[in-house]
Amino acid sequence: MTTADEYDVVVVGGGSTGENVADRTAAAGLRTVVVEGGLVGGECSYYACMPSKALLRPGAAAAHARAVAGVSVGAGLDAAAVLARRDSFADHWKDEDQVAWLDGVGIDLVRGHGRLIGERAVQVDGGRVLTARHAVALCTGSLPALPDLPGLAEARPWTSREATSARQVPPRLAVVGGGVVAVEMAAAWRSLGSEVVLLARGPLLGRMEPFAGELVADGLSAAGVEVRQAEVTGVHRDGEVRIDLADGSTVVADEVLFATGRRPNTAELGLESVGLTPGSWPEVDDSCTVTGVPGGWLYAAGDLNHRALLTHQGKYQARIAGAAIAARARGERIDGGRWGAHSATADTAGAPQVVFTEPEAASVGLSLAAAEEAGLRVRAVDHDLGAVAGAKLYADGYTGRARIVVDLDREVLVGATFVGPGVAELLHAATVAVVGEVPVARLWHAVPAYPTVSEIWLRLLEAWRDGE
Numbered sequence: 277m278t279t280a281d282e283y284d285v286v287v288v289g290g291g292s293t294g295e296n297v298a299d300r301t302a303a304a305g306l307r308t309v310v311v312e313g314g315l316v317g318g319e320c321s322y323y324a325c326m327p328s329k330a331l332l333r334p335g336a337a338a339a340h341a342r343a344v345a346g347v348s349v350g351a352g353l354d355a356a357a358v359l360a361r362r363d364s365f366a367d368h369w370k371d372e373d374q375v376a377w378l379d380g381v382g383i384d385l386v387r388g389h390g391r392l393i394g395e396r397a398v399q400v401d402g403g404r405v406l407t408a409r410h411a412v413a414l415c416t417g418s419l420p421a422l423p424d425l426p427g428l429a430e431a432r433p434w435t436s437r438e439a440t441s442a443r444q445v446p447p448r449l450a451v452v453g454g455g456v457v458a459v460e461m462a463a464a465w466r467s468l469g470s471e472v473v474l475l476a477r478g479p480l481l482g483r484m485e486p487f488a489g490e491l492v493a494d495g496l497s498a499a500g501v502e503v504r505q506a507e508v509t510g511v512h513r514d515g516e517v518r519i520d521l522a523d524g525s526t527v528v529a530d531e532v533l534f535a536t537g538r539r540p541n542t543a544e545l546g547l548e549s550v551g552l553t554p555g556s557w558p559e560v561d562d563s564c565t566v567t568g569v570p571g572g573w574l575y576a577a578g579d580l581n582h583r584a585l586l587t588h589q590g591k592y593q594a595r596i597a598g599a600a601i602a603a604r605a606r607g608e609r610i611d612g613g614r615w616g617a618h619s620a621t622a623d624t625a626g627a628p629q630v631v632f633t634e635p636e637a638a639s640v641g642l643s644l645a646a647a648e649e650a651g652l653r654v655r656a657v658d659h660d661l662g663a664v665a666g667a668k669l670y671a672d673g674y675t676g677r678a679r680i681v682v683d684l685d686r687e688v689l690v691g692a693t694f695v696g697p698g699v700a701e702l703l704h705a706a707t708v709a710v711v712g713e714v715p716v717a718r719l720w721h722a723v724p725a726y727p728t729v730s731e732i733w734l735r736l737l738e739a740w741r742d743g744e
């Protein structure tokens with residue numbers, strides 16, 4: 277027998293995105309429930325951002341210390357201590373704290389697998405039915421996508437989950453892919469002592485400026501990772517793993533990580549009950565309202581809508597969607613214009629991302645290629661980051677590069693990229709410049725302190741002025 281529970285808002289998926297949608301709708305006085313089938317907090321807390329950055333930070337800290345003459349650092353990392361610190365950043369894979377937070381802000385939690393069964397109705401584990409007076413927000417995230425290769429399933433490959441939660445350092449690790457997960461996990465496990473081979477079928481970090489992938493590849497090679505251009509044709513496990521490559525050679529490893537992208541977590545979500553296709557990425561407008569379903573009651577935010585697969589962008593979409601749900605519930609108009617209160621404009625115009633390798637790669641907005649593809653009249657201005665006094669002080673022999681992409685018609689930045697040690701914290705200034713559409717002429721008055729790495733801004737502006 278099923279029982280019906282009526283809420284104002286039903287959120288399916290309590291990852292970082294779902295938590296933030298619920299936070300906003302509950303704060304607006306709407307009775308909100310979160311349905312979560314795993315751990316409240318989702319991938320970011322337990323199998324993605326937090327554990328991966330906890331694995332990467334010790335190697336980066338050691339590399340930065342080694343790059344300053346006179347500082348003495350031991351040979352390697354204490355892997356057991358690094359893994360223990362990682363465990364604590366993953367809250368030991370327990371979600372009590374996040375459940376307590378939901379409770380504290382008055383959001384109900386129903387544990388189980390949620391599935392749409394029609395308009396404004398979600399069934400949990402085939403039993404209890406939750407109905408929504410105003411909105412259902414789908415925030416079920418994405419799953420690792422594995423290629424269809426002979427022997428792969430039987431070879432029990434690592435996905436991002438095993439790569440962030442493994443308790444032993446594999447002596448030999450092969451990593452397949454050239455995206456963010458591949459380069460970060462290659463760097464992390466190399467720093468912990470694994471022999472790592474990275475098998476990429478194209479340039480690394482293909483969505484960033486080309487120099488980002490090149491400098492990150494150099495950094496990985498310098499750390500001892502073997503970076504190979506290769507197409508994997510088959511995988512077999514017989515104790516160890518054998519990875520066959522298109523050139524006829526074979527790589528042998530103890531574990532193989534497939535970091536080959538993501539697929540939507542919608543196969544078992546009941547999309548067919550509202551006329552959508554199971555297993556697809558739901559299409560949304562800028563307020564994260566699903567466009568294929570009439571009535572404006574269904575939202576999809578975070579990884580699930582495929583706009584920008586990043587925790588901070590998912591949370592941004594959650595704030596936007598939560599505000600849109602609240603506005604519609606009050607009968608107010610949606611402010612959906614460019615940079616409007618209910619428009620996730622930054623997803624396409626100003627989303628920042630940091631790749632936490634050594635060197636780091638940090639970018640916001642459009643690359644030169646993406647800007648040109650979008651039909652903008654742009655000029656890229658580059659500068660050597662290592663030539664800046666602050667960078668020379670930061671690390672002996674500092675190697676890095678920076679680029680701004682300037683829209684020639686409006687004379688504003690539409691993109692910026694920094695690659696080098698410690699550049700992550702440079703990025704937010706660029707995000708403010710891009711999102712604020714600050715005229716280049718005004719940026720001259722934003723004077724970077726001497727001698728910081730931020731003086732790269734001055735060098736870039738001089739290069740722009742001098743037409744280099």
Ligand SMILES: Cc1cc2nc3c(=O)[nH]c(=O)nc-3n(C[C@H](O)[C@H](O)[C@H](O)COP(=O)(O)OP(=O)(O)OC[C@H]3O[C@@H](n4cnc5c(N)ncnc54)[C@H](O)[C@@H]3O)c2cc1C
Nearest residue numbers: 289291292293313314318319324390417578579585586587
């Ligand atoms: C290795 C790795 C490292 C990353 N590092 C970073 C980083 O440094 N910075 C960054 O910004 N991004 C990073 N990302 C991306 C980031 O993890 C995702 O963008 C983010 O987790 C998406 O959040 P979400 O809430 O949309 O989805 P998820 O975190 O996947 O949450 C979805 C939730 O829904 C639940 N769920 C799914 N289906 C159902 C259902 N039918 N019923 C009930 N519950 C359900 C799941 O259990 C889960 O808790 C990384 C990703 C990976 C793989």
Ligand SMILES: NC(=O)c1ccc[n+]([C@@H]2O[C@H](COP(=O)([O-])OP(=O)(O)OC[C@H]3O[C@@H](n4cnc5c(N)ncnc54)[C@H](O)[C@@H]3O)[C@@H](O)[C@H]2O)c1
Nearest residue numbers: 423453454455456457458477535536537585629630631632
């Ligand atoms: N620091 C961060 O911000 C961070 C860290 C990790 C992940 N993430 C997010 O998580 C998402 C997933 O990351 P990802 O690295 O898995 O995906 P990705 O889309 O960034 O990269 C996938 C890579 O796999 C390759 N690939 C795909 N199919 C393949 C095949 N059959 N054989 C060989 N190579 C193949 C692609 O060419 C690409 O290089 C990204 O969108 C990223 O934004 C962010």
